[in-house]
Amino acid sequence: xxxxxxxxxxxxxxxxxxxxxxxxxxxxxxxxxxxxxxxxxxxxxxxxxxxxxxxxxxxxxxxxxxxxxxxxxxxxxxxxxxxxxxxxxxxxxxxxxxxxxxxxxxxxxxxxxxxxxxxxxxxxxxxxxxxxxxxxxxxxxxxxxxxxxxxxxxxxxxxxxxxxxxxxxxxxxxxxxxxxxxxxxxxxxxxxxxxxxxxxxxxxxxxxxxxxxxxxxxxxxxxxxxxxxxxxxxxxxxxxx
Numbered sequence: 217x218x219x220x221x222x223x224x225x226x227x228x229x230x231x232x233x234x235x236x237x238x239x240x241x242x243x244x245x246x247x248x249x250x251x252x253x254x255x256x257x258x259x260x261x262x263x264x265x266x267x268x269x270x271x272x273x274x275x276x277x278x279x280x281x282x283x284x285x286x287x288x289x290x291x292x293x294x295x296x297x298x299x300x301x302x303x304x305x306x307x308x309x310x311x312x313x314x315x316x317x318x319x320x321x322x323x324x325x326x327x328x329x330x331x332x333x334x335x336x337x338x339x340x341x342x343x344x345x346x347x348x349x350x351x352x353x354x355x356x357x358x359x360x361x362x363x364x365x366x367x368x369x370x371x372x373x374x375x376x377x378x379x380x381x382x383x384x385x386x387x388x389x390x391x392x393x394x395x396x397x398x399x400x401x402x403x404x405x406x407x408x409x410x411x412x413x414x415x416x417x418x419x420x421x422x423x424x425x426x427x428x429x430x431x432x433x434x435x436x437x438x439x440x441x442x443x444x445x446x447x448x449x450x451x452x453x454x455x456x457x
Contacts, residue, residue, distance in 0.1 A: 228377070302324055315376065363420040376430045431455040
């Protein structure tokens with residue numbers, strides 16, 4: 217008798233800004249903010265969802281700081297990638313303090329800190345029940361962490377890419393400036409381009425579109441937002457092919 221096929225749990229990639237670890241407009245780290253993020257990720261993993269997290273580094277370093285200096289784009293981008301590694305170490309330890317299994321893989325070679333990313337290592341960690349923190353961007357300059365998130369989601373066969381933001385979805389205009397801006401529950405990649413809605417950077421967006429990877433844009437401050445978005449519940453805006 218053949219073995220029964222067992223469907224794997226839902227697998228998602230969450231893109232978090234570095235600012236989520238320090239609070240709005242802040243810099244560095246906030247214990248309160250990190251605890252809140254860890255709690256959301258823990259709730260998602262507790263729902264038996266395979267969870268990989270791509271971190272930004274803007275709370276530690278922003279390339280714009282050096283735009284008028286002698287530091288080139290290559291060097292500034294590598295500094296940014298190192299900042300994401302620092303964030304991953306901090307968040308891993310907070311998650312482990314809550315009793316979660318958390319591992320780091322990085323696109324940037326820092327062997328004394330974390331193993332290098334490979335698809336095989338990533339899938340093995342997810343199958344073992346770990347919350348996977350993906351740091352170091354793509355490992356190459358000139359690519360954003362949005363692109364890293366889309367790339368990693370495609371590589372590991374994620375069911376969706378979840379982009380955590382400060383607003384509850386995608387609007388027809390900036391809702392902070394236009395009181396008549398309408399929020400979309402669902403929108404196509406084509407409509408995003410036609411309306412010039414800046415969901416993610418163009419490289420990330422094109423990669424998701426080409427691979428038919430759904431994107432969910434949602435408000436990270438909503439309780440259990442990550443879990444609900446991962447489960448496909450009506451939250452934020454879903455971008456589909």
